[in-house]
Amino acid sequence: MPTYVAYMPSPLGPLRLVGDGTVLFSVTMTEQRHAATGNAGWHRDDSAFEAARQQLDEYFAGQRQTFDLALAPNGTAFQQRVWAALADIPFGHTENYGELARRIGSPRAARAVGLANGRNPIPIIVPCHRVIGADGSLTGYGGGIERKRWLLQHEGLPVPASQTRLI
Amino acid sequence: MPTYVAYMPSPLGPLRLVGDGTVLFSVTMTEQRHAATGNAGWHRDDSAFEAARQQLDEYFAGQRQTFDLALAPNGTAFQQRVWAALADIPFGHTENYGELARRIGSPRAARAVGLANGRNPIPIIVPCHRVIGADGSLTGYGGGIERKRWLLQHEGLPVPASQTRLI
DNA sequence: GCTTCGATGTCCGAAAACGGCGAGATTTAA
DNA sequence: TTAAATCTCGCCGTTTTCGGACATCGAAGC
Numbered sequence: 001m002p003t004y005v006a007y008m009p010s011p012l013g014p015l016r017l018v019g020d021g022t023v024l025f026s027v028t029m030t031e032q033r034h035a036a037t038g039n040a041g042w043h044r045d046d047s048a049f050e051a052a053r054q055q056l057d058e059y060f061a062g063q064r065q066t067f068d069l070a071l072a073p074n075g076t077a078f079q080q081r082v083w084a085a086l087a088d089i090p091f092g093h094t095e096n097y098g099e100l101a102r103r104i105g106s107p108r109a110a111r112a113v114g115l116a117n118g119r120n121p122i123p124i125i126v127p128c129h130r131v132i133g134a135d136g137s138l139t140g141y142g143g144g145i146e147r148k149r150w151l152l153q154h155e156g157l158p159v160p161a162s163q164t165r166l167i
Numbered sequence: 168m169p170t171y172v173a174y175m176p177s178p179l180g181p182l183r184l185v186g187d188g189t190v191l192f193s194v195t196m197t198e199q200r201h202a203a204t205g206n207a208g209w210h211r212d213d214s215a216f217e218a219a220r221q222q223l224d225e226y227f228a229g230q231r232q233t234f235d236l237a238l239a240p241n242g243t244a245f246q247q248r249v250w251a252a253l254a255d256i257p258f259g260h261t262e263n264y265g266e267l268a269r270r271i272g273s274p275r276a277a278r279a280v281g282l283a284n285g286r287n288p289i290p291i292i293v294p295c296h297r298v299i300g301a302d303g304s305l306t307g308y309g310g311g312i313e314r315k316r317w318l319l320q321h322e323g324l325p326v327p328a329s330q331t332r333l334i
Numbered sequence: 335g336c337t338t339c340g341a342t343g344t345c346c347g348a349a350a351a352c353g354g355c356g357a358g359a360t361t362t363a364a
Numbered sequence: 365t366t367a368a369a370t371c372t373c374g375c376c377g378t379t380t381t382c383g384g385a386c387a388t389c390g391a392a393g394c
Binding site: 200263264265268275276277278279280281282284285295298299300301302305306307308309312315 | 385386387388389390
Binding site: 201243245246268273275276277278279280282283286 | 340341342343344345
């Protein structure tokens with residue numbers, strides 16, 4: 001079964017969608033850490049993943065709060081549990097790493113949850129940006145803190161003004 | 168593309184043939200080290216691989232000295248080089264590990280050749296049994312030394328009577 | 335003769351390091 | 365005196381690293 005790639009513009013910069021044509025494997029933004037490297041065997045087709053592209057456009061336009069797509073992220077059992085739990089955090093809400101760890105039954109795995117979050121292959125759609133530190137700080141994001149700040153602000157949340165400290 | 172499995176009897180015990188129906192991936196005997204474990208998704212079909220089964224029968228009957236089959240062994244670049252070189256050793260002849268290492272351009276990799284030999288997925292047809300120690304001893308065989316002895320004897324070679332040393 | 339040693343490619347297990355953390359103690363700033 | 369910053373330490377899954385073990389052979393030392 002061939003693998004397709006589509007690129008689309010967004011307020012966060014170009015997004016790369018990868019999948020088998022219907023099921024989505026990954027969404028990556030530029031300079032994202034741990035992103036799967038491109039493969040020469042992939043078939044470029046910007047008109048693929050029509051549903052995904054449309055729903056993302058609606059999300060960025062403020063006209064959509066939940067996604068309804070077939071996803072197939074690749075990861076370990078623990079990572080799958082974490083990513084599945086992310087879908088339960090509603091638009092405009094946040095949870096901290098420890099809460100999510102308790103919710104999936106590994107109460108002391110807060111740090112491991114952070115790791116798994118960083119490996120989320122389908123950001124935005126699987127809303128890893130809604131997980132923040134227990135003290136309200138944004139802590140980290142695979143695509144860069146600024147994008148996380150943008151997404152949370154876009155969902156109507158108050159965000160700490162400037163994380164980057166001078167000196 | 169589905170994967171098929173066929174079992175056939177032989178003087179060395181039952182053989183398991185695995186492939187996609189035409190191309191052969193592996194041949195394994197009972198209690199063989201490093202053999203690929205069975206997969207529930209494989210389709211059992213003892214009438215598959217007709218050409219391979221016939222040529223093996225002829226070989227065991229003493230009526231065939233070379234094989235002509237489509238093979239697709241799975242391995243690293245180095246292993247592929249070793250396995251390809253095995254095909255150049257004629258029926259009834261032997262070569263030692265160091266000679267083969269020199270022949271493939273890695274003169275000091277005799278030991279690595281031994282390892283790669285042990286990982287040969289298609290024994291008998293890819294004649295790893297024709298490689299022996301520089302001192303003429305049989306050294307080792309994935310399917311057991313006794314089978315290696317049987318094969319070499321079957322090819323008309325004088326074989327050291329008893330490898331197992333008492334005390 | 336016999337033993338020791340180094341080179342070689344691959345796999346496997348163990349151990350260590352590495353993070354998108356958090357709770358509690360300690361120190362700082364009003 | 366209080367609350368907010370900072371430090372320290374334990375936690376946990378994953379990745380990386382490292383050390384052996386092997387289907388060997390030749391050279392060097394004794």
